[in-house]
Amino acid sequence: MNLELDNLDIIGRHTPDPLRFAFEKKKGAHAGGVAKPVSPDLVQSTLTSAFSGSGEKTPRCLYIHIPFCRVRCTYCNFFQYASSSQLIDRYFAALKKELLWKASMPWSQDYPFQAVYIGGGTPTDLSAEQIKELAQLVRRHFPLTPDCEFTLEGRINRFDDQKFESALEGGINRFSFGVQSFDTKVRRSAKRLNDGDEVLERLQHFVSYNSAPIVIDLLYGLPHQTLDTWANDLELYLESGANGVDLYQLIEMQNLPMGRLVAQGKLPEPANTQTKASMFQMGVEFMAKHHQTRLSVNHWSSGNRERSIYNSLAKTSAQVMPLGAGAGGTVNGISSMQYRDMDKYIAAGEANEFAAAMAFHRSPNAHIESIIKAAFDRGVLSANALPKGMFERLQPLFQAWKKNGLVELSSGYLSLTLAGQFWSVTLAQNLIQVVSSNQAQPHNKKITQAA
Structure with a gap:
């Protein structure tokens, strides 16, 4: 070897x-890993075959992508469309059509799903009625395990009590908020909306419902983020009462707003690898000191309510059915990435076709x-x-x-x-x-x- x-x-x-x-x-x-591309002229027939069979009895997840954001964060590589009610309504109608179509296929009904994740983008930019309807459609049309983890991802901005309660009524049982930092200067430089103290207050408010786990993401390595501000972010995680936290390092990717702003002298350089390593060490030691339960190398829970099922399965071994523009997943050994372009996505649905921009055969070593x-x-x-x-x-x-x-x-x-x-x-x-x-x-x- x-x-x-x-x-x-x-x-x-x-x-x-x-x-x-x-x-x-x-x-x-x-x-x-490595995967062999499906010839473009065979994508539709290959996916039809994948969804027509029962498939392996391995863990399954459902991923639903909501490709809208009110503002593009400087570090984000996933931004697709600025939020507007008219565009969201048009997209939501197409998403429901795809959901019902895929739910009717043999593979979808053959084995229960352990986790559902509504991500983005900013899913909390949907209306209260849309959040509730989407969750109810999933529960009505897909087989879910009795303990299925059903996550709504989003941000605190404009996520009011009506939306939170509508999500609970629809069957959402986990909420993941991209806080990234509680420091207002760091947040503003990254184009995050709301001051840090407002984010903390709203998190504590949602935790007080005691109705579902509240989990947050913290990002280390951002411009203006010092070791002291990072230490304070960790302390405020505890103060928030959140049920879990992910600690992610900033990945420096080209052609992002942050890179352009740094080049123009409008932002300081983000942390280098060595500083991010120090921040990671601080996070690990902080969580151990405060007896947080480690669920993975990057994720901790504060008690027994947070399970992080989707994250642990989707990043590793599960089959994931993709729904929505820009969603990706794997079904019966065929991976696919759906159109990011809204018009192409909607047109595929109207033609009763898979909205796959590309597909791949599973690696022999998958x-x-x-x-x-x-x-x-x-x-x-x-x-x-x-x-x-x-x-x-x-x-x-x-x-x-x-x-x-x-x-x-x-x-x-x-x-x-x-x-x-x-x-x-x-x-x-x-x-x-x-x-x-x-x-x-x-x-x-x-x-x-x-x-």
């Missing part, structure tokens, strides 16, 4: 400070890739989870990572150190690359990266 042990991009640097210097920077938001992604998201890989003998064949690579301070090895388990947790996506991507290169199928001549 070629483990690329002379490749520093794979094994990392040998340094006294692997947390900050093992690699140059994080490779991406998520680890991914099962192993899912095991790796799930393990590194949890922070531990078991020898028993991999095909027989693979853990042993990978030992030279694992030993190199151990020497570089990224992992520990004990009794058939590889566990990530603090440094390894910070670089977990990079390590998972590297392991997938090594496994894929050693098990590559010679007939797969054309491959592409798939998230």
Whole structure:
């Protein structure tokens, strides 16, 4: 097995400070494998076949995309359309049509869904009536497990009590708010609406309902965000009473508003990798000090109500049915990304066609890739989870990572150190690359990266 042990991009640097210097920077938001594109003229028939069969009895999730935002955040790569009631109404009608159409297919009814996630964009820009109707349609037309986690993502801005209560009435049982920071200066520079104290007050208000878990995202590495402001963000998470928190690092992507503003001298540089590593360490130590339960390398809960089912499944092993413009997912071994363009999305629905801009056949190593992604998201890989003998064949690579301070090895388990947790996506991507290169199928001549 070629483990690329002379490749520093794979094994990392040998340094006294692997947390900050093992690699140059994080490779991406998520680890991914290789997939073979479906010929454009076969996309419709391939997806029809995928949805017509019963498929594997593996975890299933439903993802619904709402591609509207009132304002584009400076760091966001997902912005599609500015919110307007007329455009949202037009989109919502098309989304309901797609929902009912896909719900009627054999695959959709064959096995229950463990999690539903309404994301965006800003789903809370829907009206109270639309939020309730969308949730009710899902519950009425899809088989859901009795304990199905049903999440509505959004922001505090203009999410009033009527919308919150309508969501609860529709069957939403989890709310995820993208706070990013409680510091008003940091928030304003990132084009986040509402001052930090208002965000805190509204979160505490929603928590006081005691009707569903309230979870927040905090982002570290933003312009104007110092170690002190980050420490205060962590304290305010506790003060908010939220049931859980995700700590995400800012990923520097090209052609985003933030990059242009920095180049123009209108924003200071965001934090470098070393500072973000320090922020990650602060977050991990803070959560341990305050006895928060760790659900993954980036997610914690404050009690037993938060489960983070969708995040743990969708990033790793689950099949995910996509609904809406810009949504992506995998059904019966076929991955697809739906049109981001509103007119193309609506036209596909009117023609009773899949709104897929592209589709891919599952990688031959998809099962192993899912095991790796799930393990590194949890922070531990078991020898028993991999095909027989693979853990042993990978030992030279694992030993190199151990020497570089990224992992520990004990009794058939590889566990990530603090440094390894910070670089977990990079390590998972590297392991997938090594496994894929050693098990590559010679007939797969054309491959592409798939998230």
